[in-house]
């Protein structure tokens with residue numbers, strides 16, 4: 001298609017800071033993990049020990065993936081792959097939506113559409129850019145692994161596994177962009193699909209069957225429905241196999257062609273979900289900052305609640321089942337008994353606590369997103385209209401912070417309730433359901449710290465608040481998931497608020513920590529409210 | 540709070556810099572109560588920036604601003620109580636309907652006058668049931684205008700308010716300006732449309748590069764301009780050129796053309812009559828020429 005390369009270069013120029021940050025960040029995470037495993041688990045016997053434990057703990061299998069041998073590379077891949085693949089997926093979906101539906105919604109694509117290029121050329125350019133970005137990502141991850149001393153074939157295959165997932169989500173996001181009417185909803189739906197891919201893989205892996213020596217696990221069928229599961233099937237460091245990666249890229253190509261056809265036949269601005277006429281008058285609450293925040297955030301909040309409900313249901317419902325599937329393996333019973341400390345109930349608790357920890361991150365993300373809505377209002381010029389009314393900026397910010405905090409609580413409560421329901425459906429009376437609701441809510445104070453930190457950045461340095469807000473949350477997640485593995489000094493690990501909230505039901509509730517976190521969150525909110533008056537409204 | 544004699548808007552030596560850009564550079568602006576004040580200037584002159592400063596949305600780098608005698612940066616809420624604003628770039632919430640946007644904005648100001656709201660929607664021929672996503676540019680503008688006019692205010696700050704309106708809607712808009720002026724409100728109207736300024740404004744301020752280069756009533760501004768004469772017949776160019784206030788005399792075949800200071804035309808007329816006249820064209824200074832001169836004059840010198 002003529003013009004595609006030029007358009008792709010123009011789009012790449014817009015992303016010249018963002019994409020390198022994503023790519024280097026992901027590659028660096030791989031490099032650091034590989035180096036840490038190589039130094040911390042130097043001896044084969046040590047690695048065999050943790051792999052053995054992991055192979056029979058559903059929590060590990062769900063969160064991390066499948067153990068695939070005891071080599072350094074295999075351990076690194078097991079520890080880091082699923083997260084890295086999620087990051088690659090998010091990088092790809094945000095990239096695609098930014099240049100497609102979001103641009104279309106803001107009217108930027110119209111001017112490109114007047115140029116002498118085919119209608120689908122901008123989309124083709126974005127697909128090209130996405131593919132190129134993931135190629136660079138694959139190469140960077142491979143280089144990072146190779147630099148840390150892992151074997152070449154494995155490093156390249158592992159990089160390919162990350163890149164192939166990214167490429168797949170480039171195509172998927174392009175499809176989502178055709179369906180959803182706005183950039184925001186498209187981003188939400190596409191990111192939701194990345195999350196679904198992670199969860200499906202998790203379910204499949206948690207139902208996996210360990211080998212006799214507990215060094216490998218074969219996943220259950222559910223992971224066949226997940227591109228991340230497919231990437232994992234390439235098994236870079238045991239029996240490297242590029243076929244699953246080719247399948248992923250092939251599927252991406254098919255989807256991409258279909259999407260190009262759809263785009264060249266559809267109207268600019270058209271979507272499969274059309275707009276309907278709405279109400280002529282604002283309802284009760286339609287004339288207040290809080291009411292407006294609620295109206296704007298509701299669709300997103302529903303999305304987060306659906307995600308939290310799925311996660312919670314898995315946490316409660318799946319725990320007993322997968323524990324029995326793995327631990328109840330008769331032929332391995334004696335070996336497992338020696339390897340895995342604790343009773344059956346305790347193993348279930350670890351699984352539940354781990355998943356509810358992720359639900360806590362979900363809740364924080366919902367809150368951060370609600371705060372970042374303020375920035376969108378400012379950039380897109382609506383804050384100017386809104387702040388010309390006789391209400392203070394502090395109230396505007398305050399109303400949105402209240403809504404963000406409520407979002408956090410609701411998402412956590414939904415996860416906890418779903419976990420309790422799941423648990424009762426799976427027929428296990430222990431731990432009690434109410435405890436699971438408490439376990440999910442226990443993460444609310446930590447999550448609130450993230451949203452008030454985001455608010456402070458919004459008030460003090462608005463142009464940075466989107467990358468910093470999400471970056472802080474990603475940092476907290478990485479510290480939580482990789483801090484122990486990387487043996488980071490404990491003060492560094494303590495920087496993450498999540499480390500201070502109790503992982504119930506494994507740990508008891510810690511009221512002092514919860515109060516301290518709440519105090520920090522309130523202090524941050526106060527600082528944000530104080531600072532917001534002191535700056536210009538800035539596009 | 541303020542007496543009637545105090546200006547509603549008083550800005551002195553206002554400056555605002557964005558990094559290296561000096562958007563405002565010593566602007567003086569006075570708008571008296573009850574006045575419709577035109578605010579003109581080329582693109583990038585600093586009109587929108589001034590309105591944002593007047594609303595306390597951005598803080599001036601230096602200078603003093605008072606709106607209703609209050610500092611809008613320190614006390615935005617009290618200033619906004621009596622202000623209606625239409626921004627230059629109207630962006631609405633895509634998933635709210637036009638009616639909901641109007642209710643939101645008027646509601647936050649204390650509630651719309653229901654009768655006004657209804658008439659405005661009718662007069663502007665506005666469909667309040669559609670989602671803002673689906674509005675055309677003119678319709679977004681109408682939503683902002685209706686929200687501004689549907690609740691009485693003492694000061695209307697309008698940034699190119701008629702941009703995107705069709706001629707019929709433009710007359711509706713102009714009649715609304717007259718209505719609020721008759722109610723005693725003050726209007727600061729930034730505009731690029733000269734006929735609109737001519738029709739509506741009592742006084743105007745022209746700014747360029749962040750500084751006021753001219754301010755006064757339209758009559759005064761005209762007065763400062765030169766009237767253009769074209770005389771056919773025996774007018775004596777040398778005699779004409781000697782009259783104080785006459786410039787640019789040039790003979791053009793049988794005709795003589797020159798510009799004369801509009802303040803004192805009597806000696807000019809005498810000189811013209813003395814030479815004998817077979818044809819005479821006198822053109823008043825057009826607003827257009829006045830503005831064009833200010834807009835295009837790059838050396839920063841007014842007049």
Ligand SMILES: Nc1ncnc2c1ncn2[C@@H]1O[C@H](COP(=O)(O)OP(=O)(O)OP(=O)(O)O)[C@@H](O)[C@H]1O
Nearest residue numbers: 539557560562581582583584585586587588589627
């Ligand atoms: N937030 C900002 N950051 C940087 N520069 C800005 C900002 N806002 C305005 N400017 C600059 O300040 C100057 C004045 O801009 P302003 O929008 O006030 O002009 P204007 O008179 O409204 O122009 P127009 O007639 O085109 O609407 C311009 O040079 C503009 O680029």
Ligand SMILES: [Mg+2]
Nearest residue numbers: 586587627698
């Ligand atoms: Mg402007």
